[in-house]
Amino acid sequence: MKRTIGAAVLAAIASVLFFVAPAYAATGLHVSGTDIVEANGQKFVMRGVNHMHTWYAGQTGSFADIKAAGANTVRVVLSGGRWTANSASDVQNVIDLCKANKMICVLENHDTTGYGEDAAAYTLDQAVDYWIGLKSVLTGQEDYVVINIGNEPIGNTNPGQWTAATVAAIQKMRTNGFQHLLMVDAPNWGQDWQYTMRDNAQTVLNADTQKNTVLSIHMYAVFNTAASIVDYLDTFENNGWPLVIGEFGWRFDSSQVDHETLLAEAVKRDLGYLGWSWAGNTDPVLDMAIGFDPDNLSTWGERIFNGANGIKATAREASIFGGVQPSPSSPSPSPSVSTPPPSSGCTASYAVTGQWQGGFQGEVKVTAGSAAINGWTVTWTYANGQKVTNAWGADVTSSGSTVTARNAAWNGKLSAAATTSFGFLGSWTGSNAVPSVTCAAA
Known part of the structure; x- marks a missing residue:
């Protein structure tokens, strides 16, 4: 009798376990x-x-x-x-x-x-x-x-x-x-x-x-x-x-x-x-x-x-x-390889990444020098009447032909030699020459 009850109990437990097991x-x-x-x-x-x-x-x-x-x-x-x-x-x-x-x-x-x-x-x-x-x-x-x-x-x-x-x-x-x-x-x-x-x-x-x-x-x-x-x-x-x-x-x-x-x-x-x-x-x-x-x-x-x-x-x-965490890749080389970064501060390079009649897309890369920085400001002056119409990755303002870009909250702190970038859309007429840019670190 006890064996029968024991078997019944085990069967009941097995049944419960079967039904509550995850289905996948x-x-x-x-x-x-x-x-x-x-x-x-x-x-x-x-x-x-x-x-x-x-x-x-x-x-x-x-x-x-x-x-x-x-x-x-x-x-x-x-x-x-x-x-x-x-x-x-x-x-x-x-x-x-x-x-x-x-x-x-x-x-x-x-x-x-x-x-x-x-x-x-x-x-x-x-x-x-x-x-x-x-x-x-x-x-x-x-x-x-x-x-x-x-x-x-x-x-x-x-x-x-x-x-x-x-x-x-x-x-x-x-x-x-x-x-x-x-x-x-x-x-x-x-x-x-x-x-x-x-x-x-x-x-x-x-x-x-x-x-x-x-x-x-x-x-x-x-x-x-x-x-x-x-x-x-x-x-x-x-x-x-x-x-x-x-x-x-x-x-x-x-x-x-x-x-x-x-x-x-x-x-x-x-x-x-x-x-x-x-x-x-x-x-x-x-x-x-x-x-x-x-x-x-x-x-x-x-x-x-x-x-x-x-x-x-x-x-x-x-x-x-294998569950391996990817190793960090080496930073991409700066386009301005002919100008070595300063011992402190930052450098910037400007590029037109796409252009169409009356409009263009640009990108500016900011690179820290041999010491970490806590923020940056990039400036340039257009010579051909271009205007920035929209920007992302930086707070960009214009005063006449001069453009000032300050880092966003997430990309201001850069370790030594690290690079970040921001982008923008602009307008142009006649020509769209690439201006010289300067970078100042905070």
Whole structure:
């Protein structure tokens, strides 16, 4: 009798343990609470950038460059036909490049961008069909690949349709045997300003039989204050919902995302973030590597890779690759190599990085001398009537033809021989000669 009771008790305990065990893919990246963890249980926090592979398929060297800059993750733009389709062999090569460079690969289908508002956009159901067509190269890659079902899948027209469409897409992925960690973007072009994803997050997460879906918010102009960022992230944290910041830009003017708060909050909360984007934007303000050149980072590139709470300071390689923290790369040589830096103070160099009729983009690099500095001021005088119309990475003012730029809060302190940069847009008529610049250290 006692043996029978004992066996019954053990069976009951085993039954309880069975049902409360976490449900996720037996191998690979998966959700645990609000965290993303690897198959061995090691927490993994995404620190990386987006790469527009579908439009720049020949820029395969970018994977190594992004890794060398410190990233542990790259989000790769793919298309199933809205643009030139990325074939199974091409996607296999992308995965191989990610693995060779020891980065987790987030693959996203860009065809869905703005559905309901953009007539060319695909449905989430069509995006799932694309992934099904790639299943032969995705199966077995669960340790290395996250599938972002569709980029910004609903525009601002009827964002409420997002919930049912996302639930159906997740279920179709699981019905077709995908075991991967899935990522789903918010509507409102990813920014969720009408809170459809926030208010329906639990419904979407419950739809995944694997309990292996992470939500993704894209932060741009909607999140231009610290309060808006903190409030949004608090809601997800307080409800125990897994979240990553799948795209964001930076504050090149006051209407844009408060990227300083975003980075600080992401680090404080162990939230993954993926900045937009490495290179190739129609609007070059958002390019991190000018012309895909890793030795010519823009102000945005310098900020996200080398600034406080940036990628280099906070990224940790996935344990499946060995879990090595990337070694800091050597500072890029100053363009003004003919002028050695002073024993103290700073030097600056001015460059036109893009020019069109009546307008141009410029960049100024500031380099400390042999001693650390706590701030800097750069000045120059235009000889041809040029004007600065917008700037980022510095406080820029003009008085007549003289321009004065003072460091931002995050890039004023430089160690000996360290370099930072700021950028700006300007106007010109007739000619656009490069002026001489001077730098004074605080």
